[in-house]
Amino acid sequence: MATTIAIFKMKSKKNLIGCFILYFVIISCTKKRNEEQNTPSLPPLAQLEKRDTIGSTTDTIAYVNRSPNASEILNFNNYLNNTENIHPKVLYFSKGWKGYKFWMAYTPYPQGDVKYENPCIAVSQDGINWATPKGLENPLDLPFENGYNSDTHLVYREDLDIIECWYRPYDIKTNKNAIYRRVSSDGIHWQNREVIFDFNDVQMLSPAINFENGKYKIWYCLGNEIRYIESLDSSAKRWPKTFLALKFDWSKFYPWHLDVIKTEKGYEMIVCVWEKAIKGANNNSADLFYCSTDEANKVIDQPYPILKRNTNKDAFDYRSIYRASFIKVNGKYYIYYSCISNNWTRSMALSFGSDINDLHGYVKKSK
Structure with missing residues (x-):
């Protein structure tokens, strides 16, 4: 028992x-x-090639190039099946947004043909290899008679978890522009376009837009100066009738297209600029300048050059540095710049560095 x-x-x-x-x-x-x-499940195309990883603690992007000019372009196809892409605005999400860490708004501009200059979206997992997100058909808008759609900018609304693509339709006959916006909660499906400023409203060139504290903040170039306005509410429908002209010294230069990011320093800006003293100089013969203000719009850094046209006549960035966009990740600046070659081919390239005054052009690592 x-x-x-x-x-x-x-x-x-x-x-x-x-x-x-x-x-x-x-x-x-x-x-x-x-x-x-x-x-979050990653869409099929989220498994993009990752040869270099911007933003990672194991960032493998190489510093071998001592020149700020890149040695090759960011080679991705647009809806025309070419790589003549310009006017980038890049957003970086450390944990990804809808499956991707990098989102870009841009426009194709092959040989300067305005009828193809329409807003498009691209995504990346490493900031180097880009593609159209699966399910999206570019462009977001089509050209209209006697006009085109230019000057793309991408905005993230953290409060609503949406992205907004802003762009500038331009009427050639009237020499006036408007500002449109399309909104998406996933980057694939976009709401109908909205008119933020119509053709009879304030005129602005290449607006850079941030959303902060329930308001939109816009910096734009016009009349040989950088101007600033902010919305009266979060709808982007109500705006003041006046603007603030930032007190940068442009006596020797003409500012054209810009991007603005908020950092621990304040508002840092990169602007494509040409020199007034050079006969025949224009936006197709520009260099990239840097300047900054504090949060109260008081100037910290007067404009000075950080990335000049390549001196090599065969280089893709020989003729002009065009609109650029930048992000700051883990203390490093990454500048996505568009450019024009001697034969008028448009391209996009990358320069980076921990010091904005010591940039290194991107060189692809061997596999």
Whole structure:
């Protein structure tokens, strides 16, 4: 009888241990399944090539190029099946947004043909290799009679978890522009376009837009100066009738297209600029300048050059540095700049560095 009880106790103990093991296995599997369910699934195209990884602690982007000019373009096809892409605005999401870490608005501009200059979207996982997100058909808008759609900019609304593509339709006959916006909650499906400023409203060139503290802030070039306005609410429908002219010294230069980011310093800006003293100089013979203000729009840095046209006549960035966009990730600046070659081919390239005054042009690593 005692032997039977002992065996029963041993079996009970083993059963109890087995139950505990089974319990922990079930809990572990449930936790893993919940984590998988709560992890955003990546669209098929999210598995893009990752040769260099901007923003990672294992950032492999090379510093071998001592020149700020890149040695090759960012080679991705647009809806025309060419790579003549310009006017980038890049957003970086450290944890990704809808499956991608990098989102870009841009326009194709092959040989300067305005009928193809229409807003497009591209995505990347490493900031180097770009593609159209699966399910999206570029462009976001089509050309209209006697006009074109230029000057793309991308805005993220963290409060609504949406992205907004702003762009500038220009009427050639009237020499006036408007500002349109399209909004998306996934980057694939876009709401109908909205008119933010119509053709009879304020005129602005290449607006750079941030959304902060429930308001839109816009910097734009016009009349040989950089101007600033901010919306009266979060709708982007109500604006003041006046603007603020930032007190930069443009006496020797003409500012054209710009980008603005907010950093620990304040508002940092990169502007494509040409020199007034050079006969025949214009936006097709520009260099890239840097300037900055504090949060109260007081000038910190007067404009000065950081990336000049390439001196090599065969280089893709020989003729002009065009509109550029930049991000700052883990203390490094990454400047996506568009440019024009001697034969008028448009391209996009990358320059980067921990110091805005010591940039390194991107060189592709060998596989």
